[in-house]
Amino acid sequence: MELKNDTLLKALLRQPVDRTPVWIMRQAGRYLPEYLKTRAEAGSFMNLCQSPELACEVTLQPLRRYDLDAAIIFSDILTIPDAMGLKLFFVTGEGPKFEHPIRSADDIRNLPRPQIDESLGYVMDAVALTRRELGGKVPLIGFSGSPWTLATYMIEGGSSKTFSKAKKLIYQDPQMAHMLLEKLAGTVTDYLNAQIESGAQAVQIFDTWGGALSSQAYKEFSLHYMAQIVSGLKRESEGRKVPVILFSKGCNTQLEALADTGCDALGVDWTITLDEARRRVGDRVALQGNLDPSILLAGKNVIRREVGYTLESFGQGDGHVFNLGHGITPDVDPEHLSALIGAVRELSPGYHS
Amino acid sequence: MELKNDTLLKALLRQPVDRTPVWIMRQAGRYLPEYLKTRAEAGSFMNLCQSPELACEVTLQPLRRYDLDAAIIFSDILTIPDAMGLKLFFVTGEGPKFEHPIRSADDIRNLPRPQIDESLGYVMDAVALTRRELGGKVPLIGFSGSPWTLATYMIEGGSSKTFSKAKKLIYQDPQMAHMLLEKLAGTVTDYLNAQIESGAQAVQIFDTWGGALSSQAYKEFSLHYMAQIVSGLKRESEGRKVPVILFSKGCNTQLEALADTGCDALGVDWTITLDEARRRVGDRVALQGNLDPSILLAGKNVIRREVGYTLESFGQGDGHVFNLGHGITPDVDPEHLSALIGAVRELSPGYHS
Numbered sequence: 001m002e003l004k005n006d007t008l009l010k011a012l013l014r015q016p017v018d019r020t021p022v023w024i025m026r027q028a029g030r031y032l033p034e035y036l037k038t039r040a041e042a043g044s045f046m047n048l049c050q051s052p053e054l055a056c057e058v059t060l061q062p063l064r065r066y067d068l069d070a071a072i073i074f075s076d077i078l079t080i081p082d083a084m085g086l087k088l089f090f091v092t093g094e095g096p097k098f099e100h101p102i103r104s105a106d107d108i109r110n111l112p113r114p115q116i117d118e119s120l121g122y123v124m125d126a127v128a129l130t131r132r133e134l135g136g137k138v139p140l141i142g143f144s145g146s147p148w149t150l151a152t153y154m155i156e157g158g159s160s161k162t163f164s165k166a167k168k169l170i171y172q173d174p175q176m177a178h179m180l181l182e183k184l185a186g187t188v189t190d191y192l193n194a195q196i197e198s199g200a201q202a203v204q205i206f207d208t209w210g211g212a213l214s215s216q217a218y219k220e221f222s223l224h225y226m227a228q229i230v231s232g233l234k235r236e237s238e239g240r241k242v243p244v245i246l247f248s249k250g251c252n253t254q255l256e257a258l259a260d261t262g263c264d265a266l267g268v269d270w271t272i273t274l275d276e277a278r279r280r281v282g283d284r285v286a287l288q289g290n291l292d293p294s295i296l297l298a299g300k301n302v303i304r305r306e307v308g309y310t311l312e313s314f315g316q317g318d319g320h321v322f323n324l325g326h327g328i329t330p331d332v333d334p335e336h337l338s339a340l341i342g343a344v345r346e347l348s349p350g351y352h353s
Numbered sequence: 354m355e356l357k358n359d360t361l362l363k364a365l366l367r368q369p370v371d372r373t374p375v376w377i378m379r380q381a382g383r384y385l386p387e388y389l390k391t392r393a394e395a396g397s398f399m400n401l402c403q404s405p406e407l408a409c410e411v412t413l414q415p416l417r418r419y420d421l422d423a424a425i426i427f428s429d430i431l432t433i434p435d436a437m438g439l440k441l442f443f444v445t446g447e448g449p450k451f452e453h454p455i456r457s458a459d460d461i462r463n464l465p466r467p468q469i470d471e472s473l474g475y476v477m478d479a480v481a482l483t484r485r486e487l488g489g490k491v492p493l494i495g496f497s498g499s500p501w502t503l504a505t506y507m508i509e510g511g512s513s514k515t516f517s518k519a520k521k522l523i524y525q526d527p528q529m530a531h532m533l534l535e536k537l538a539g540t541v542t543d544y545l546n547a548q549i550e551s552g553a554q555a556v557q558i559f560d561t562w563g564g565a566l567s568s569q570a571y572k573e574f575s576l577h578y579m580a581q582i583v584s585g586l587k588r589e590s591e592g593r594k595v596p597v598i599l600f601s602k603g604c605n606t607q608l609e610a611l612a613d614t615g616c617d618a619l620g621v622d623w624t625i626t627l628d629e630a631r632r633r634v635g636d637r638v639a640l641q642g643n644l645d646p647s648i649l650l651a652g653k654n655v656i657r658r659e660v661g662y663t664l665e666s667f668g669q670g671d672g673h674v675f676n677l678g679h680g681i682t683p684d685v686d687p688e689h690l691s692a693l694i695g696a697v698r699e700l701s702p703g704y705h706s
Contacts, residue, residue, distance in 0.1 A: 215624060302524050
């Protein structure tokens with residue numbers, strides 16, 4: 001099936017495009033009434049993730065409403081620890097939890113490297129099904145959490161504000177921390193390669209909690225493993241390059257180092273201007289971002305103005321993918337996202353020759 | 354009363370010192386059993402803040418245990434909104450709340466500029482009493498929240514993860530946001546000047562949530578008002594300069610702009626090395642920080658090593674105040690803080706000539 005809209009893939013590789021492509025982190029999410037309906041039908045969030053048909057359905061929902069340039073497979077970053085035996089569950093209002101969090105060095109030693117086809121086959125089925133259903137309309141993005149980000153949940157047993165258990169491990173017993181991160185890096189590599197083999201046309205690594213680490217610890221415990229994954233990924237599939245995007249939230253002091261990992265593009269949050277980010281990474285990578293998701297709570301005229309500022313901040317030339325600087329929040333009016341996408345479509349051609 | 358140890362004041366003004374002074378954000382806090390005892394006796398957190406004798410007592414507690422180079426007056430950043438009529442209260446496990454959060458433009462228009470001597474006299478009494486009790490041992494630091502940080506609590510009604518209400522205001526109705534921030538900036542200026550007149554020998558502005566803003570919004574809605582406060586502060590008292598420290602957490606992309614406000618020193622979190630921060634601000638300001646508080650959860654040998662790295666990262670020369678990159682957490686063993694302070698005392702003279 002020929003890909004009809006390859007603007008995203010070209011922009012991620014800094015190839016010429018005639019407008020700035022746009023997709024939205026968490027675009028299949030709780031702000032959409034149709035998503036809430038499907039989720040309710042699924043019974044639980046885990047059922048939604050583990051049913052290829054339902055995961056495919058919610059992946060496609062935002063594309064029926066909006067003129068988006070990509071789909072991103074609906075899943076959760078914590079499928080990997082779940083497949084490693086930690087048993088993920090969700091408590092409403094409390095976020096994700098594990099029944100068997102990592103509590104000792106033995107827990108790390110005994111952690112299996114999962115057979116992706118067996119324990120995470122449902123993700124590959126969802127990817128393959130979604131590719132078929134997309135019919136070449138737009139490319140499909142696969143994703144994974146970064147080893148460090150996955151490790152924080154596995155050690156803390158769920159979300160955390162201070163990551164004190166995970167940080168205690170890296171400082172007190174760096175060798176065990178590295179054993180855990182090494183296992184995770186291998187699994188993430190397998191997982192993303194399997195997604196690529198199943199049909200993902202670009203992949204993104206979400207390092208949501210990289211920003212909790214000190215500059216030095218970040219390099220040793222997060223960046224290092226993302227670089228290792230990048231170098232282990234299948235970078236071509238179906239005769240096309242498969243771009244790799246790294247998104248390390250709150251790590252703007254690390255942009256140069258991230259650009260040196262060999263990835264194709266960097267996700268950027270809103271605490272740095274694209275102008276400055278571009279100056280710092282030069283022509284090594286494309287940039288993806290970076291509107292503050294809260295701007296979608298303001299009126300449509302404000303959204304349009306802020307989209308304009310973001311495009312202007314990146315400036316003339318290729319290598320920009322429009323996105324938010326983090327996931328869209330559940331309190332957004334779906335009409336407001338229309339306004340954002342419309343503004344990108346309307347205003348961005350002026351920045352490309 | 355002559356000040357016997359002026360190492361902190363000198364370091365903040367980048368004057369020569371023979372070792373790096375150290376104090377710890379939230380040094381009077383829940384990790385200390387004697388603090389928990391006094392807090393229990395006070396009945397509530399608000400009673401502890403509002404009783405000058407008890408506030409003085411907990412301010413002095415860490416100085417009895419540790420060889421610190423400063424005391425910081427025990428109080429809460431939300432005393433100002435409380436004095437403006439929002440009525441602060443604390444729910445255990447949920448953080449601060451307001452009985453009357455800001456819900457409308459009229460709430461902002463009607464917000465009074467409090468008479469500091471009346472509604473915040475208890476803070477000034479605590480400052481004056483603590484100065485007397487200190488007997489010149491070390492200097493006393495006064496503090497306030499930044500206008501933006503105070504505004505987030507006032508609009509959200511308490512803590513927040515996304516600050517969506519506060520951000521909606523700045524994007525949807527910037528004029529009202531500026532009216533609120535203008536009122537807060539005036540009040541913070543009065544409040545800090547009153548602390549200086551009551552005996553505070555240095556002051557720090559905590560911009561805990563500046564890092565939630567985009568780069569542009571940060572300049573307009575947070576930095577601008579901190580600069581306004583800095584220019585309105587009494588910078589000399591009792592024949593000595595009163596150094597002003599700005600601490601904007603998560604705002605490392607803004608260090609240059611922060612250094613241009615006219616403040617004397619910048620607090621730095623652990624997501625940037627002091628080496629890089631120093632290169633960026635040059636000799637305009639001193640730097641304070643920046644150990645990850647989680648390092649205090651590791652063993653004493655790790656703490657000592659990380660203190661060494663931090664001192665080495667700043668390098669040779671004056672203008673460094675040792676501190677954490679955020680407040681000390683309740684789960685820290687008090688003996689571990691001893692190890693930190695001991696290591697700074699022992700290792701830092703080598704960096705000064």
